[in-house]
Amino acid sequence: MLRFAPWKVASVILVSVLALLVIVPSFWSESTFKSISKSASWLPMRQIVLGLDLQGGAHVVLEVDTPDVVRTMVANLRDDVRRVLREEKVAISGGIGMQPRGVQVRVPGADDRAKVMPKLRRLTPTTGNTLLGQVGGQGLEVTESPDGLIQIGITEAGVTDKVRRAVDQSIEVLRRRVDALGTTEPNIQRQGVDRVLVQVPGLQDTAKLKEILGTTAKLEFRFVAEPGANPSEVETLPNKDGDAEAGTIQIEKRVMVQGEDLTDAQPGFDQRTSEPIVNFRFNIRGGQRFGEATAQNVGRLFAIVLDGKVISAPRILSPITGGSGQISGRFTVEQANNLSILLRAGALPAKMTIIEERTVGPGLGQDSIDAGKRAAYVGAFLVIGYMLITYGVFGIFANIALAIHIAFIFAGLILLGATLTLPGIAGIVLTLGLAVDSNVLIYERIREEHHLGRSIISSLDSGFNRAFATILDSQVTMFVAAAILYFLGSGPVRGFAVSLGLGILTTIVTAVTMTRMMISLWYRYARPTRLPI
């Protein structure tokens, strides 16, 4: 008990001092932190990261609309199959049948089947986005039955792969869109297979954020169908006039130019009507195509289609060859602004839906920090006072260990880069109560041993030794609960699990090693004749 290697004492003190140094920057205001880290950039300094519930901000989870992805895959597959059959000039009976997860076609001739089967097997499902890197042959299942029926199904793996890649691309698009809002340090990351988490600290106007995030922004330039056009090449789309839906309009399925051929889009005002508009510029390919198409169709109506809705359908008065143009659609200034952000950032590869939103205003965040601080101070005061009046000088040791324990938790949070949330603060306050448990176990055991007639030194020794097994068992069970919370919880609850788990790990160091050290030093210098508890 008395023997405590000097290196042990030194390392315990060193670790405690380091922990205190790590947490110091978090007490500075942001401006102080910035100026100090600038003048002393060699210092690895970090401030504690506050969760969105404390600093305020928006948390939005988007999900790729998988049925929509599958629908697009099936439609593209049908086009591909049709192309293959045409190229090989193969006769089919009936049309190409669309199924929920694939297509089927009847090819009566056995020779024909032998001709097309290898080509069909090489097809890959695409969502029509040429930017996609294509993985050959994966994701399709082609079966052929003797009666001439060929079935091409999209496998589960094919769909998952497509959804996964759609999420990857959408993260890039969403980042460009959020950056355009001019906010600081948005966090955009994948969640599971089909979800994206967007966290924007400090953002207030969630209506705008949600509009910017939730819009696919697929822009197409097509022609308005002329009377008597082939019905299979025409579709009926809603006509959007300003915010109101104004009937429907017949539009050709063929797409003249797509949004991906835009290089720039800026909000502006029409010079004649001073109505808000969006000015855009095509890339070379888009400019050429648009120029040719308009030159051949002077006098016709063309349609600007955004996410399946016609936003305007102007008449082509003269060929538009300059590679730029404007979209007018009875926008408000704000709408024109948003649309140009969306067009610049590009379209989402698939439709995405907002499935969860949590926004905390900065006022509430600050209130929560204040409330958390107040609860922590009061809790600490009560626990420290209670330990002091119960254990006297040993209570002082326990309280010193408790203070260092709290410093360890904060240092751990900072070093791990974990976020401090309101439940996290609650976890730390709870730890105040639980952390002294180890000390209580030890002290009560020491008392007990002393009552059984042992000497002071021997009571101290066996008190520590015997309490340790109990401490280990009880802390492991708590730690299991914290670990499971961490893996299954989300957001703020995770913050709680981290601070609880860290608290359990450090309590073994502080309550056992540190208290033991303090008591052995005290015994050596005070040479007590009676046990002070």
Next chain:
Amino acid sequence: MKLLRLAPEKTNFPFMRFRRVSYPFSAFMSIVSVLLFIFIGMNFGIDFAGGTLIELRARTGQADVAQLRALGEHLNLGEIEVQSFGNSSDVTVRFGLQPGGDAAQNAAAEKVKSAVSKDFEVRRVEVVGPRVSGELVQSGTLGVVVAIIAVLAYLWFRFEWQFAVAAVTATMHDLLLTVGFFSATQLEFNTTSIAAILTIVGVSLNETVVVLDRIREVMRKYKKSTIAEIIDMSVNAVLPRTIMTSTTTLLALLALVLFGGNVIRSFSLSMMFGIFVATYSSVFICSPLLIYLGVRDAGVDTGSEAEHKPAKAPA
């Protein structure tokens, strides 16, 4: 200095005899909890039920609760639950899932926000769609079940199986009563409540393990005593610690309840209740169970645990 002692210096309560009272009492309370859960049910927050929660603060004066209630009808959102708390300028508005999937939830939240933005500052908005809430229910339930199984396994490994069964029974008892507490008080049950429940599981086992640890130790020392005597001896020995630790924990939680703010009040209150019950069950439910489980024959006399024995000579 005269030091404070809440527990008498040397106690000798016949705890095991209390089981004739505590078992019927706990059985009764458990049944009441189940009945409360079935017939009243918990007040599930939007995390689990789905829907929208908006916290508002009146820009001037007091919040007009009646005006907010009427909003539900105006905007055709179904029933709107308006709760005022703290000072009278703060209110929360809650309404359930809207028909029409995720997009409809967002539209409804925006409608309410724009309707109240003139008179109120919007302090917090949470919208949870039907799919997310379903998953949160799943992961929450899974978490509690996995935690119990993991701890059962650990205790089995560290103690005899009877100890593990007794500990887990006591923990289930605590969980059941906590669920009853949520049903009776109608405190909102949300994801932080799951955190509270799992912490209660942790604390409950922590309490139980401390008692069981001592029982195992005393059992090796006094081979001739009956199991009831051994348990009484052990519980009395750890009693000062049990009182001390639950007091410090309850003090810390009291600070959270009084000063921690509205957002985590349900969390702190349920935790306080849970810790109280956990302390009770570790003494009155878990330990007596060992008598019925016949721990003597299976574990101690085989000597298989010799390596765990304290090395020191008995006093």
